[in-house]
Amino acid sequence: QKEVEQNSGPLSVPEGAIASLNCTYSDRVSQSFFWYRQYSGKSPELIMSIYSNGDKEDGRFTAQLNKASQYVSLLIRDSQPSDSATYLCAVSTNAGKSTFGDGTTLTVKP
Amino acid sequence: DVKVTQSSRYLVKRTGEKVFLECVQDMDHENMFWYRQDPGLGLRLIYFSYDVKMKEKGDIPEGYSVSREKKERFSLILESASTNQTSMYLCASSLTREKLFFGSGTQLSVL
Numbered sequence: 001q002k003e004v005e006q007n008s009g010p011l012s013v014p015e016g017a018i019a020s021l022n023c024t025y026s027d028r029v030s031q032s033f034f035w036y037r038q039y040s041g042k043s044p045e046l047i048m049s050i051y052s053n054g055d056k057e058d059g060r061f062t063a064q065l066n067k068a069s070q071y072v073s074l075l076i077r078d079s080q081p082s083d084s085a086t087y088l089c090a091v092s093t094n095a096g097k098s099t100f101g102d103g104t105t106l107t108v109k110p
Numbered sequence: 111d112v113k114v115t116q117s118s119r120y121l122v123k124r125t126g127e128k129v130f131l132e133c134v135q136d137m138d139h140e141n142m143f144w145y146r147q148d149p150g151l152g153l154r155l156i157y158f159s160y161d162v163k164m165k166e167k168g169d170i171p172e173g174y175s176v177s178r179e180k181k182e183r184f185s186l187i188l189e190s191a192s193t194n195q196t197s198m199y200l201c202a203s204s205l206t207r208e209k210l211f212f213g214s215g216t217q218l219s220v221l
Binding site (some may be wrong): 042100 | 153158168200208211
């Protein structure tokens with residue numbers, strides 16, 4: 001079992017819809033959770049971080065964390081073609097090493 | 111803005127060559143990381159460093175070494191390049207060891 005698992009994708013949604021990206025992790029001592037966006041041919045960039053159970057909103061992005069279920073998700077509201085990218089879930093323990101999922105590729109169709 | 115600069119965008123080397131990948135950050139970050147990214151395998155941590163002259167093995171250190179003589183510079187060394195080290199190499203820096211800022215990557219091909 002991988003330490004961090006994401007929907008295999010690809011995920012395709014129409015413009016204006018909500019895109020839902022999911023991630024599960026196996027290490028219960030994980031403390032910090034991140035979502036990175038990676039455009040094709042580019043390097044990952046951090047878009048969201050979440051540390052406690054519940055929801056965290058930033059513009060059109062909402063990260064959700066449920067430590068009991070070892071589950072973290074990213075919702076993108078009013079999806080735009082410019083949101084088309086691969087989204088990487090990353091999980092970090094106190095040791096500070098981030099473990100990444102394989103990523104989910106999102107396509108937003110105009 | 112944090113800037114993490116990797117010396118080469120594309121690199122082609124021969125099997126058995128010694129290869130140096132350089133990374134420089136301009137934000138005085140304590141922590142620096144080297145990852146490789148392969149299709150279907152995601153991002154995997156090779157080595158990281160949390161201070162000058164300090165280094166820690168990541169998940170896949172075999173065949174690699176690192177050097178950190180100055181705070182802003184973290185070098186990845188392939189002692190004897192092999193074809194299975196063909197990959198995209200990503201350097202990252204971080205103030206907190208968690209929120210990573212990535213360089214633009216080096217696509218290494220070993221022939």
